[in-house]
Structures are given as structure tokens and as C-alpha cells.
Amino acid sequence: MLHTLRIRVAAFLLVPMAGLAVVLAVGGTWFIDAFVTHAYDRVLAGSVLSIAERLTVQDDTVALDMPAAALGMLSNSEHDSIYYSITDNGALVTGYPDLPLPDTLPSPETITYRDAVYRGQRVRVGMMLKPIYVTRHAALVQVAETTVGRDLLARRMLTALAALGATLAGIGSLLIWFAVRMGLTPLDRLRREVERRHLQSPGPVSAFSVAGVPSEAVPLVTALNDLLERVNGAMAVLRRFTADASHQLRTPVAILKTHLALLDRQPPDSPPWRRSRADIDEAVDRLDRLIAQLLTLAGLEEDAARATARIRVDLVALARETTLACADLARRGDVDLSFDGPDRHLDALAAPLLLEEVLRNLIDNAVRYNRPGGSVAVRVYAGTGPDGAAQACIAVEDDGPGIPEDQRALVFARFHRIARSGDPGGSGLGLAIVRSFLDRIGGGVALSDGPGGRGLRAVITLAAPPVCDTAAP
Numbered sequence: 001m002l003h004t005l006r007i008r009v010a011a012f013l014l015v016p017m018a019g020l021a022v023v024l025a026v027g028g029t030w031f032i033d034a035f036v037t038h039a040y041d042r043v044l045a046g047s048v049l050s051i052a053e054r055l056t057v058q059d060d061t062v063a064l065d066m067p068a069a070a071l072g073m074l075s076n077s078e079h080d081s082i083y084y085s086i087t088d089n090g091a092l093v094t095g096y097p098d099l100p101l102p103d104t105l106p107s108p109e110t111i112t113y114r115d116a117v118y119r120g121q122r123v124r125v126g127m128m129l130k131p132i133y134v135t136r137h138a139a140l141v142q143v144a145e146t147t148v149g150r151d152l153l154a155r156r157m158l159t160a161l162a163a164l165g166a167t168l169a170g171i172g173s174l175l176i177w178f179a180v181r182m183g184l185t186p187l188d189r190l191r192r193e194v195e196r197r198h199l200q201s202p203g204p205v206s207a208f209s210v211a212g213v214p215s216e217a218v219p220l221v222t223a224l225n226d227l228l229e230r231v232n233g234a235m236a237v238l239r240r241f242t243a244d245a246s247h248q249l250r251t252p253v254a255i256l257k258t259h260l261a262l263l264d265r266q267p268p269d270s271p272p273w274r275r276s277r278a279d280i281d282e283a284v285d286r287l288d289r290l291i292a293q294l295l296t297l298a299g300l301e302e303d304a305a306r307a308t309a310r311i312r313v314d315l316v317a318l319a320r321e322t323t324l325a326c327a328d329l330a331r332r333g334d335v336d337l338s339f340d341g342p343d344r345h346l347d348a349l350a351a352p353l354l355l356e357e358v359l360r361n362l363i364d365n366a367v368r369y370n371r372p373g374g375s376v377a378v379r380v381y382a383g384t385g386p387d388g389a390a391q392a393c394i395a396v397e398d399d400g401p402g403i404p405e406d407q408r409a410l411v412f413a414r415f416h417r418i419a420r421s422g423d424p425g426g427s428g429l430g431l432a433i434v435r436s437f438l439d440r441i442g443g444g445v446a447l448s449d450g451p452g453g454r455g456l457r458a459v460i461t462l463a464a465p466p467v468c469d470t471a472a473p
Contacts, residue, residue: 009184013176021169025162032157037124040150044126045111047143051084052130055139062088062132062139083118083144088137099142105129108138122147186217190224204232253287256280310441313352314345315380315392315462322356323378326363334372337363341380348392348462354437355462358445361434362396362458370400370455382464392464399455408447 054065064086085095099118102125106112111128123144131138193208207225210218260280266273323339330337359378366376376398383391403411412435438445443462450457 009180010177013180014173017169017172017176021165025165028161028165029158032154032161036150036154036157040124040145041113041126044113044124044143044145047082047084048111048126048128048141051086051143052128052139052141055086055130055132055141057132057137062086062093062137064094066094080146080149081121082146083123085142087140087142093139095142099125099144101140101142102127105140116144118144124150186214190217190221204235256284256287310349310351312347313350313355315348315350315394316341316344316346318352318356319359319378319380319394322359323363326360326367329364330367330376333367333370334374335367335370336373336375337367337378338375339378342382346380346382346392346464348464349441350443350462351441354441355443355460358434358437358443358460359394359396361431362460365431366396366398366400366456366458370398374399374455383461385461390464391461393462394460396458396460397450397455399450402450402454402456403447411447412445 051064051066056063056065083096083099085097085099086093087101090101100116102114106127106129108129108131111126114125114127116123116125123146125142125144127140127142129138129140190208205228207228208221210221262276263273263280266276319341320339323337327337363376363378370376376396379395379397381393381395383393385391412431434445438460441462443460446459446461448457448459449455
């Protein structure tokens with residue numbers, strides 16, 4: 001991955017660099033051609049001027065006293081051939097008669113240049129129309145030079161430019177590759193650190209330090225630390241679930257094994273057989289509820305960091321339906337279950353499924369730990385919080401043995417159970433689930449004495465709309 005990343009980053013840098021090199025090559029070629037042409041043309045212009053200055057008129061005829069240096073200044077080491085001609089109104093005065101004339105005459109006393117082919121060779125021609133003011137004559141001076149020297153100089157300069165460009169490109173590529181490797185060094189260190197953490201002893205993986213990390217890599221390290229935090233949390237939930245399950249499942253499984261063994265020893269439908277069969281059913285129910293509560297609690301812990309959407313819920317309808325759904329449980333426990341609420345709806349902000357599970361757990365506890373012939377009442381009413389904010393409340397009241405005041409803060413801990421005679425058994429997870437669910441939806445729960453100081457009263461409080469027209473009891 002890193003190797004591919006290096007190639008990609010290097011490519012992102014080298015491709016624009018290659019484009020820049022092409023632009024420089026084109027520009028350099030144009031500059032060298034212009035420079036060489038200008039340099040040679042200046043020498044060519046000197047020869048034209050030198051000849052033009054020596055033109056005279058004798059016997060009404062243009063004459064030339066050719067200076068020795070006029071053409072000598074054009075000589076070079078490449079031995080370019082030099083040709084010249086002087087014409088007067090198209091008539092040859094001196095020079096090479098076959099040197100072609102221009103299609104258009106230049107302006108007087110202005111040096112111009114043109115490219116041509118003469119005697120099978122490319123030549124550069126400098127020319128000037130020289131008026132002789134004391135007469136009516138105007139002589140055209142042309143000096144032509146082959147392009148061997150200037151072409152050779154241009155090639156040498158282009159070769160030097162190409163060599164310099166290739167050298168700079170090679171050095172630049174090495175520097176870019178080195179810079180990319182150095183720039184990605186923090187990622188290499190991070191990879192080695194991840195591998196080292198992987199080899200550590202089992203347990204939570206500590207977060208990575210952002211000290212010394214380049215600012216561009218800080219978001220990556222931060223995201224990795226967030227992921228590690230979630231993974232550590234999920235692993236902690238898994239470890240707690242495994243420990244809780246292994247501890248809590250022993251009792252119902254042992255009961256099942258014991259009564260299954262007794263069942264094999266008793267005649268079918270005998271009183272001992274039926275008692276063992278009833279105990280097996282009870283153990284299966286207990287095991288089923290325990291597994292459901294363990295999974296619920298594990299799911300709560302895993303989703304603790306996720307926000308739970310709250311919507312407007314009619315507490316009267318929800319509590320009435322939940323109470324009705326628990327009627328069969330109350331009937332089996334010989335407990336009178338009732339519901340009391342306002343005729344109008346009472347709204348609260350909550351998650352309906354979580355709130356229903358909370359109420360089911362409270363009703364289940366009130367029925368399970370009650371006495372035969374006891375009663376459980378579910379009441380819905382509007383209330384006011386300590387800060388004066390409107391609240392919607394659900395109270396679950398029973399006339400059972402209750403919970404001692406010094407134990408009420410402890411019963412919300414997982415697996416905390418109060419030892420008492422005739423204990424119907426339980427996992428100690430119900431109230432822990434209640435507290436966790438209410439924390440998720442922004443609600444609260446409080447325990448107090450039941451009506452008349454007997455039993456237990458559990459009150460759920462939830463945020464309500466600002467106006468509540470249902471009075472608290």
C-alpha cells in the first residue's frame with residue numbers, strides 16, 4: 001500500500017514536472033533559434049553596411065570600392081560560403097549575377113533579411129536599398145551567407161540545453177522520490193506501531209500519540225484512535241458478556257441437568273416426575289429470560305456511543321398496552337394488575353421500543369417479587385421536575401416486600417440481588433437494563449416506598465411538552 005502510495009504521489013509530482021520540461025524545451029528551442037539568428041544577422045548587417053558606405057557614382061554609374069573587411073567579418077571556422085551583389089535599378093553593378101533579387105524591395109536605408117536557397121544551399125540574405133542622394137541612383141546591396149555555422153551553433157546549444165534538462169530532471173526525480181519517502185516516513189512508523197500493538201498481550205489497545213505526527217496525518221491518527229476506542233469497547237462488552245454468561249448460566253443449566261437425571265429415574269406422570277418436569281419448565285423459562293437479558297444488556301453497552309432518536313410518544317396508550325400484555329404474567333403469579341391514567345393522551349419524548357421494555361421489566365419485577373394475592377398498579381400522570389420543567393411520569397406500585405432503603409441505589413448494578421426467603425430467582429439484570437435504557441432516552445427512574453409505606457414504588461420520569469394539563473396525583 002505504501003509503495004503504491006509513493007508511486008502515486010511521485011507521479012502527481014513528476015507528471016507536471018514533465019509537462020514543465022516540455023514547455024521549457026519548446027521555449028528553449030525558440031530562444032536558441034532566435035538568439036543564433038540575431039547574433040549572425042548582426043554580423044551580416046555589418047557587412048551590408050560596410051559595403052553600402054563605400055558606394056559611389058562615377059560617370060553617372062554606381063561604383064564600389066570593395067573594402068577588404070566587408071566580407072572578411074563573415075568568415076568563421078565552419079567556412080560558410082559568402083555571396084554578394086550590388087544592383088542599380090535591376091542592373092548588376094558587381095557581385096554574383098545569379099544571386100536572386102527579392103520580390104519586394106526594402107525601404108531605403110533599412111536592413112532586412114530573408115531566407116533563400118542558392119546553388120543548392122540554404123542561405124541567409126541581408127539586403128539594404130542605399131540611395132545616393134547627390135544623384136538619382138539607389139543601389140540594392142545584398143550579402144548572402146550559408147547557414148552551416150549558425151545551424152551548427154544552434155545544434156550545440158540545443159544539445160547543451162537537453163543535457164542540462166536531463167540532468168536537472170534526473171536530479172529532480174531523485175529529490176522527489178527521496179522527499180516522498182521521507183514524507184511518508186510517519187506512515188511507516190504508524191504501520192510498525194500498529195504491528196507492535198498487534199503483538200502485545202491480549203487486552204485493550206492503547207491509543208496512538210499524536211505528538212510529533214505531521215498535521216496532515218493527525219486526522220488519520222485521530223480516526224484510528226476513535227476506531228481503537230470502539231474496538232476496545234466492543235471487546236470489553238464481549239469479555240463481560242462471556243464472563244456474565246458463563247457465571248449466570250451455570251445455575252439453570254445445573255438445574256436442568258439434575259432434573260433431567262431425576263426424570264429418567266421416575267415413572268412417567270408420577271408426582272416426583274411432574275415436580276421435576278415443572279422445575280425443568282421453570283429453569284427453561286429462567287434460562288430463556290436470562291439469555292434475553294444478557295443479550296439486551298450487551299447490545300446496550302455496544303450501542304452506548306450511538307445517539308437514540310426520541311419522538312413524541314403517548315404514554316397513556318403505551319403504558320395501557322404494555323400493562324395489558326403483562327396481564328397473563330400477573331394471572332399466573334396470582335397478582336392483581338391494574339392501570340390508571342388520564343382520559344386524554346399525555347405526550348413525552350422517548351424511544352417507544354426502549355420505553356416499552358423498561359415498563360415490562362418494572363412490571364415483571366413487581367409481579368415476580370410480590371406475594372400471592374398481591375397487587376400491582378401502573379399509573380400515568382404529569383409532573384414537574386426539580387427545576388420546574390414539565391415531566392411525564394409512569395409509576396409502577398406494588399404491595400410486596402419492597403426494597404430496603406439502603407439497597408435501592410445498589411439494585412441498578414448488574415447481577416445485584418437481595419437475598420430473601422421464598423426468592424423466586426432472577427438474574428439481577430432487570431433494573432440494570434431499566435437504568436441503561438432510560439439513560440439512552442434521557443429519562444430517569446427513582447425508587448421509594450409504595451402506598452401506605454408498603455411495597456415499592458418505581459417512578460419513570462421523561463421530558464414532556466411545556467404544557468401539561470394533567471395534574472399529578
